[in-house]
Structure formats: C-alpha cells, structure tokens
Amino acid sequence: MQLSHDERSGPAKDADKAYSLRLYVAGQTPKSVLAFDNLRRICEEYLAGRYEIEVIDLLENPQLARGDQILAVPTLVRRLPEPIKKIIGDLSNVERVLVGLDLRVRE
C-alpha cells in the first residue's frame, strides 16, 4: 500500500493523543475475558497513561449495538483519536491490534 508522508508519520504524531477505547462484549464469555486481558496488556505497553477502556456488555445494553454498528463480539472500537477504528476478535494477535489502532503502519 502506498502511503503519503503524513500517513507514514501519523502514529508518531499521535504519540501524545489520548485513546478512548470501547470494548463490546456479550456477557462474561471466555472470548470476552481473553479480549479484555489482551487489550489491557497492549494498552499498558503501548499507551500507558493515555488510554481509557470502556467495556460495554451488550446483554445489559443491547440498544448500544446499533450506534457503533456492532455485529461481531468482541469488538474493539477506537473512538478517539478519530477516525473511528474497529477490531473484532479476541485481540490475540498484538501486531494486528497495533495496526488496527494505527499504532503501527500496516506492513
């Protein structure tokens, strides 16, 4: 993929930005627990001190699924910085999560 100069330097410029993350799950399933653990670990390593994670259990708040266009769970939504990004799955592949969060340029 051909990237412009700005995009290439994007992650670096975002270095001081705050990350607002939402993790959508449906109940305390092994997958959702795993996803949350994976997310915490990645954030601590790469976004220490500048992230917040909001976990939304769709079983409790089903009406919230529509707004963020959730169909798969777990889904991680990066609400800030914009644009909104989505990563679905248990977040077990750190590289892909970093790419999905724009913390690393897609190889």
Add this chain to the structure above:
Amino acid sequence: MPPQAASPTLPRGTELAKTRTGIQGLDEITQGGLPQGRPTLVCGGPGSGKTLLALTFLVNGAERFGEPGVLMTFEENEEEITSDVASLGFDLGRLVEARKLVVDYVRVERGEIEETGEYDLQGLFVRLEHAIRSVGARRVVLDTIESLFAGLKNDGILRSELRRLFRWLKDQGVTALITGERGEGALTRQGLEEYISDAVILLDHRVRDQVSTRRLRVVKYRGSTHGTNEYPFLIDRQGISVLPVSSLALQHEAPLERVSSGVERLDGMLSGQGYFRGSTVLVSGTAGTGKTSLAAHFLDAACRRGERCLCFLFEESPPQLLRNMRSIGIDLEPWVTAGLLQFHADRPSRYGLETHLVAMHEIVADFKPTVAVIDPVTNLMSVGTRADVQAMLTRLIDHLKTANITAMLTSLMAGATDLEQTETPISSLMDTWIVLANEPVGDRHRRGLYVLKSRGMAHSNELCEFEMTNVGLRLIDSAGRDVAANDVDGHSQKGRRHAVVS
C-alpha cells in the same frame, strides 16, 4: 407466543401452521403462506424482486395481520429502503412511528474492520433480539444476510454463526424471510441458506424476445405440499402479485342463470335464453365477419341489465370501437359515461404474456365486472409460444369462471379452413363457440353464423345468415321467420345451409 387478535394462520388439519404473506397468489401456491415460526429463504438474481417480496411480507404483517416486524437490512440504509418502496405505497416511516416495524441497517464494509482471533456474531443476535422485543415482532426479514461474507473474512465462523442464527430465529418463534443472491450452480452464493431454511422460494427474471417475465417457484417446503410449477408474477404500483391459480382444480360453480347475447335470435339458437352466466364464449371468424359487433351487442345488453362490463382491446382503440359500433346502431358511450363499461386497450407486444395476464387480473379485481370481453384474444397469441398461450388462457379463463364472470373472447382466424388448428389451444376451454363466416355470393358477401358448440344446453345446429344493419346484427332466414324459434332442436331444414365454412 402472545395471542394475536387477527390470526394470520390458516389451520389445515394436521398440516403445519402457516403465516400469510398477504401477497396475492403466493399464499395460494403455498397453501396458506410461509411456515410459521421458521425461516424461509427467498433467492434470485439482482433485480428479481427479493427485497420487495420480503418487505411486502413485513408490511402486510404489520398493517393487515397485526404482526409487527423487524427489517434487518445489510445493503441499503433506512432512508434508501424507505424511498425504494414508497412508490408502492409502503410508508415504512409511519409503521416505524406506530411501533409496528423496526428497521435496523447493519453496515458491514470490509477494510474498515481489522480481525484478530476468535469472534462470533452475538452482537447481531443482540441487535435482532432487541429489535424483536421492542415491538413484539412476529416477522423478521434479513436482507441480504450473505453481505456478511463480503464484509468479514472468516468464512468458517460466518457459516457456523449463520446456522446458529437460523436455529435461534426458530427458537424465537418468529417467521423469518431471508433473502439471498442466486449463486453459480446453487440457489445461493454460499450454498448454505437453502439447507437451513424450511422453505425456499426462487425468483427469476428473464428476458426473452425483448419481453421480460418474472417467475416464482417454491423449491422447497418442509412438511407441506405446495405447487411446484413456475408461476408468473408481476411487480407494479400495487406491489407483488403472483398469478392466482388455486382453482385450476375445476371446481367452479355451474350457475343455471342465463344471460342474453344481445341478439334476440341468437339467444333463440341457444335454447332460447342465451349464454350461461359465468360461462366463456368464443366468437371466431375471419377478418370483418362481425366478431366485435357481436361482442358489442353482448356488452350493450349487459349494461342495459345494469351489469358492470370490462372490455380488453388488443386491436382497436376505444374511440375507434365506439365509432364503429355507432355505425351499426350500438351506442356504448353512455355506458362508459355511466361507469358501467370500462375499456382497456393495449398493444399485445408491449409486455410478456404473464404481464398481460397479471395486469388483466388486477383490472378485473379492481373493477369487479360481471361481464368481460377480450377482443381479440388471438392477438395475445403472437406474444408467446403455443404452450405458454394455452397456459395463460387457461388461467385467465379459470379466474374469470371462478369469479362467475361471463366472458366473451373473440378470435381472429386467418382463413376458414384452419379453424380447428388455430382454435385448438383455447377451444376446449370454451363453453360456447360461435363461428362467424363470410361467403362471396355473386357481387356480395353473405354473412353466416352458427353455434359450433354450447355445453349444457340444446342449441341450434343451424347456419344462419345475418346482416349488419343500422340497428345492429340481424339474423335472417329464408322464410323471413324467426329462425331461433324453430331451430332449437337443430333438425329444422328451413334455415339456410350455405356452405360458408368448408
């Protein structure tokens, strides 16, 4: 299951419960509708009418059967789908406001979503469940579920989740309609939905000889018998209608009431009283033999009795016909003005046979006539193959008979000699068959008329000469007496026996 005020099911002995679609014809083919509380797949190519059929099912449920619905759309958003069906008179916005319908647009775009590790589609289930609960939905449409495969990468997860979804829909007790794009060598692209649905309806849109026809077929229906033919259907301003064919079992009533042909002496030839009400009359003859005139007499007489008459014209325009009939003393215009007589003129080549047929069905359903004329029915024959024409006319005549409409079809013959040949496709369907003919005698034509057959009555076998006068068609006989009065038994030798038809 909450009790419903107006139950949409048609219980039929031990057969499984069904949910009416409210789509004319479809409920008849399926003998009551879709399997209640189970998923049905409707598949077909692009533009085959899948979404429209699904939406009609939902809207009818909400408006007519007291069953709220959920539309989960994967391809078009709420605004797009609302405006798409507005032309059919569906007001989705109003139904949503009245809490009879929920529209949830599920957007899936590949590239926007990164995938890593295991996931499932529980989010979709949650959304669907929430939507169903919020209005107490009994019907669900998923349009088009396979869009998920374009948006997500893990086919394995999708396939197993789709199976789980269908199972879940059954557990919810909702009657679901799922649309699917026709696949190569399979009913759907994934080849999956058809196996996990209880019923499968296939829609087809073909263009042959520049004429487009739409057809519908019930491919599968677990636990129920169903019509297996392809049935033509039409999409127009009133939505979808599938040709009603329920009564092809020959169960029409056979009323004994008689109606006048409008020509007194012809009535006489038909055992003195004219046609049977609800019967079908074929009037055939070569060009210029007076077929339309005989039809005009019939219409005029019916209007005089205050009957509502419908006249389909496939050759002349209504003004032409009115003018021509006035020249022989039949003025139909007042009946048109009075609203008793309605003309529908169309070029046969404008649509396919099915479209004509469905359009005619709708006009009949709208106007509710007791008398119908098709002039000439032979012009429709140029539109399709012989088998198609036979099938179409059978359905049309069947429909008219079921509605107890007395029908007259005129048939233009190329020449007197091929009478049996040209008429075979339809003659067996006719109750009464009148043949008109011209015979050159010296420097003029003699016009002749005879009743070739008339089921269920003693009719004259006489060949009668007639003239066109300024007071209409007038039968004459050699002695100048009333032909009919004497010839009912058909044995009289007094009428003329010109060899008009060889």
